[in-house]
Amino acid sequence: MIKLSDVSLIFGEGTPDRVEALNNISFQLNHGDFVTVIGSNGAGKSSLFNAVSGLYPPTSGVISKNKVDITRWPEYKRAAFIGRVFQDPLMGTAGNMSVQDNLTIASYKGMKKLKISLNKQKKNEFRELLSQLEMGLEDRISDNVGQLSGGQRQALTMLMMVLSSPDLVLLDEHTAALDPRNAEKVLELTSRFYSNYKLTVMMVTHNMKMALDFGNRLIMMDRGEIILEAEGKEKSRLTVDELVKRFHDIRGMSLTNDETLLS
Amino acid sequence: MIEGIFVEGLIYSIMALGVFMTFRILDFPDLTVDGSFPLGAAVMATSLVGGFPIWTGILLAMLAGAVAGTITAVIHNELKVPSLLAGILTMTMLYSINIRVLGNKANISLLKQSHMISALVDATESFMNAGIAQLFLFTLIAALAVILLNAFFHTDLGLTLGALGGNERMVVAQGSNPKILKIIGVGVSNSLVALSGAFAAQYQGFADASLGVGMVVSGLAMVMIGEFLIRSSKIHWLLIRVIAGAIVYKAIMFGGRYYGYRIHLTPNDLKLVTGLLIILSLIITKTDLLSRWKKRHQND
Structure with a gap:
């Protein structure tokens, strides 16, 4: 469905600060895949997401969706079929507006129309949807989103994302900034939405165990390259120790990122 | 005099609604206003002098304002400059353009022209005082603006x-x-500003290229005074309080003009008063926050 061919992303070309954020990445994503992406800081996980979502167009290479070349499409245009959830729970919602206003904006992608679509029936639909989150938000539909907790905002962001049934969902450490209880909750929502809405998901995580527990595919990145891919049965047999060992074998050095090991 | 305050307040409240849109809703501090207000006045005056019907002048003024706003937004979007700089650029260019629109003159008098307000006074003088008639008209216009903007901000686009x-x-x-x-946002905002300018020109009986000096700041003062008067986060109250703020602002300015001589104020000092008003508003807002912050910490 989404295909990356030899995608490179280079910052500061021709300067001493040249950084190769992505180095000839080729990767194909099929419908229904749930890919977990791991790697240490600066490995290129977020750059990969930024290239796919259109925030930073790649320096070279081609990104295509169902054989349509979307490499130069701006971010807002790709957002029509890509949903992205960031680590910061404030990023996905407008805090100065009510829950129902946020949901109205999210109910269809693209240029918004000059019509009032928020009516009684819509509000009831929204209450129904919000009750899925099991956070009591269905009773706070006209409260400003700024009054919600981080966990509630992130759950709302997840709901807003699935409203427009995106073809691809990018989860960028979407639970990392939450407390353990809310993180658990948002992860549970992630699996539930994945199966209920038949999503295709890429999820960046710092937590190796999480990367192994979730999804049918796993990729490990380092210095802008995909250094390890595992799928299906091969992935389900992987363990954290095995991953660390494989990294060592591939890179000829040990995985020294504390954050990765400790989590 | 009292209806004069209201009428002026209502006329300038249309401009303040434009300032509210950019400063408060879009978070796009837009200084085009200082140029688009006299632009609206100039287009209206030239259109009247050219013999066009009143409504044509009003529509042309709004259109001109929308174009000015669009230029500011495009400069900001495409050249990636801050909104403030984009607005200053358009505002400065408009100074020349406004003089062109006025026919290479600094002002046009409308005293001998038939325009919206003279037509209204003529039509109603048999049964109504001119001031009251104007008050009715501009109350209606301001109400219409609030109703339309309120509806707009409830649409998906809004x-x-x-x-x-x-x-x-x-x-x-x-x-x-x-x-x-x-x-869209900056365009609509500036078409409101230009509309306000078109009304102001007819109300004062002339259009002048320097009509817009300090306009953003007075618009901002109106918006901030409104924020003191009514506390709410509902969009209709946000709009209504801009109107209220504009009227109170004009009352303060009238007070300054009529009674200011007692403390040796001249009309030339009013811009200083406006600036001080804004600074005062900011201080009160900040200290209000401070006292709330203190209270919260006392409770801990």
Whole structure:
């Protein structure tokens, strides 16, 4: 469905600060895949997401969706079929507006129309949807989103994302900034939405165990390259120790990122 | 005099609604206003002098304002300059353009022209005092502006404009092009400002190229005074309080003009008063926050 061919992303070309954020990445994503992406800081996980979502167009290479070349499409245009959830729970919602206003904006992608679509029936639909989150938000539909907790905002962001049934969902450490209880909750929502809405998901995580527990595919990145891919049965047999060992074998050095090991 | 305050307040409240849209809703501090207000006045005056019907002049003034706003938004979008600089550029260019629109003169007198207000006074003088008639007309216009803007901000597009000021990333993630939204927002804002200028020209009986000096700042003062008068986060109250703020602002200015001589104020000092008003508003807002912050910590 989404295909990356030899995608490179280079910052500061021709300067001493040249950084190769992505180095000839080729990767194909099929419908229904749930890919977990791991790697240490600066490995290129977020750059990969930024290239796919259109925030930073790649320096070279081609990104295509169902054989349509979307490499130069701006971010807002790709957002029509890509949903992205960031680590910061404030990023996905407008805090100065009510829950129902946020949901109205999210109910269809693209240029918004000059019509009032928020009516009684819509509000009831929204209450129904919000009750899925099991956070009591269905009773706070006209409260400003700024009054919600981080966990509630992130759950709302997840709901807003699935409203427009995106073809691809990018989860960028979407639970990392939450407390353990809310993180658990948002992860549970992630699996539930994945199966209920038949999503295709890429999820960046710092937590190796999480990367192994979730999804049918796993990729490990380092210095802008995909250094390890595992799928299906091969992935389900992987363990954290095995991953660390494989990294060592591939890179000829040990995985020294504390954050990765400790989590 | 009292209806004079209200009428002037209502006329300038249309401009203040434009300032509110950019400063408060879009988070796009737009200084085009200092140029688009006299632009509206100039287009209206030239259109009247040219013999066009009143409504044509009004529509042309609004259109001209929308174009001015669009230029500011496009400079900001495409050249990636801050909104303040984009606004200053358009405002400065408009100074020359406004003199062109006025026929290479600094002002046009409308005293001998038939215009909206003279037509209204003529039509109603048999049964109504001129001041009251104007008050009715502009109350109606301001009410209409509030009703239309309120409806607009409840549409999907209007909600998205509201979200744009708070979180541009979210708007992009929902598939809207923020550049187009800014053009729409700043365009509508400046067409309101120009409309206000068109009314002001007819009310004062002349259009002048320097009519816009300090206009953004007085618009901002109106918006901030309104924020003191009514506390709410509902959009209709946000709009209504701009109107209220404009009237109170004009009352303060009238007070300054009529009674200011007692403390040796001259009309030339009013811009200073406006600036001080804004600074005072800011101080009160800050200290209000401070006292709330203190209270919270006392409770801990």
